[in-house]
Amino acid sequence: MSAPPVSARVRVPTSPPSSWGHPTFAPSGAFFKTLNARVNDHFAARGIAKRDDPRLYLKGLIILSWIAASWGTLVFAELSAPLAVLVGTSLALACTGAGFSIMHDGGHRAYSRHGWVNRWTFRVVDLLGASSYVWNYKHNVLHHTYANIDGFDDDIDTAVFARLSPAQPRRALHRFQHLYMWPLYGFIMPKWFLYDDWMTxxxxxxxxxxxxxxxxxxxxxxxxxxxxxxxxxxGVPLVFHGPLVVLGMFSFVMFVQGVVLSVVFQLAHCVTEVEFPAPAPEDGAMNADWAAHQLQTTADFAPNNRLLTWYVGGLNFQAVHHLFPRISHTHYPALAEIVRDTAREFGAPYHCVPTLRGALRSHYRHLRRLGSPACG
Ligand SMILES: [Zn+2]
Known part of the structure; x- marks a missing residue:
């Protein structure tokens, strides 16, 4: 029997719930204009560029060397099982670090003023298994424009597995999502490179x-x-090791990457502090301008944790990232103070969870609340 056509096997929405196409935001207000001016002043006063920060190039070199050293040790050295697990963890963390600090900036054209530097740093994600082409649409276009809007932000779409937004239907299994989603995040990498990329x-x-x-x-x-x-x-590992060993280590490295990557992104958008605004059913209008929407749907976390900030490529300063995605992440800590103060002045929301532990707890509570039969 031949396989059914793709459209018969996979639910692919073909149109938005109404005729309006995509959600629309109110015109930018005084808040974003003032914020923009202050951020420009920050760079002008210090005589520094928004991109091509030497710290970014050094960091890229360190992380790529970290990947090469971990991969080389894993493939070419004779390692005991516990040591192999340790080096495998190192490889997973290095690869995820490259995603956070190299490809993410490249993808947003925030690495350099030179297009070719951005293009090739972005393509590091292809080396890690996922397609830069698909990521560009899912992340740069859809997630960054329509953060936390169900049906438009792919980051909150886990099919039936989790209810991340109140706009999504609650299913019986979601009652336990605050428990099972953490290990399930570990499968996001193979889901990307074996399913999502090809389906897209x-x-x-x-x-x-x-x-x-x-x-x-x-x-x-x-x-x-x-x-x-x-x-x-x-391929290369199979030349030096047996298939079971290679497949086992491959799965382990992918699992660690998936958990780290997913959790970092979830802590910024799927926590109890943020909102999940919905477009007006009749015309798709949002109740805020684009900048206010980004602040409503985004939370910073652990701003004083310098090691975390270095490793996650400033993604713990998600509000700055969403408002100024084309500025290198090495500038985020300084810009976060400007965003916080300006938001306070204009009465715009600015969410910040002070610690990593607090953010992890907030994501847990968000999952538990949306999965509860009382919320649905
Ligand atoms: Zn981004």
Whole structure:
């Protein structure tokens, strides 16, 4: 029996719930204009550039060396099982670190004023298994424009597995989502490179949004990236080790990456502090301008934890990142103070959870609340 057509097997929404297309925001108000001016003044007063920060290039070099050293040790050295697990964890953390601090800035064109530097730093994600082409639409376009809006922000779409937004239907299994989602996050990497990337490629859709198919160089990077990733992650290791050992370590590294990556992103948008605004059903209008929406739906966390800030590429300063995605993340801590003070002055929301532990607890409580039968 031949396989059913893709459309029969997979639910792909083909239109938004109404005829209005995409949500629309109110025109920018005085808050964002003032904030923009203050941020520009910050750079002008210090005579520094918003991108091409030497700290960013040094950091990129450190992280790529960390990946190469961990991968090389894992593949070429004779390691005991406990040591292999340790080096595997190191490789997973290094790869996720590259996602946070290299490809994320590159993808937002925040690494450099030179397009080619941004393009190639962004393509580090292809080396890590996921498609930069698909990430660009899912993250840079949809998530950053429509943060926490159900049906448009792919980051809060876990199919039936979790209820991350009050706009999503509650299912019986969600009662336990505050327990099972943490290990389930570990499967996001294979979900990306084995399913999501290919589904997006085949259907040309993300949620309610149609995206153009990759062409030319983008198409070459899509396939070349997958080939290179599987060669480095499975092909070369198989020359030196047995298939069970390779597959076991591959799964372990992917699992650690998935948990770390997902949790960091969830702490910024899926916590009790933030909102999940919905578009007006009749015309898709949001009740805020774009900047206020970003602040409503985003939380900073652990701003004084310098090690965390370094490792997660400033993603714990998510409010700054959402408002100024084209500025290198090394500037976020300084800009966060400007955002906080200006938001306070204009009565705009600015959410900040002081510690990592507090943010983890807040995500746990968010999952438990939305999964509870009393909330639905
Ligand atoms: Zn981003």
């Amino acid at each position: 490629f085949v259907t040309g859709r993300v949620g309610y949004t149609t995206i153009p198919r990759p062409k030319g160089m983008e198409l070459a990077v899509f396939f070349g990236g997958k080939l290179l990733f599987f060669t480095l992650a499975l």
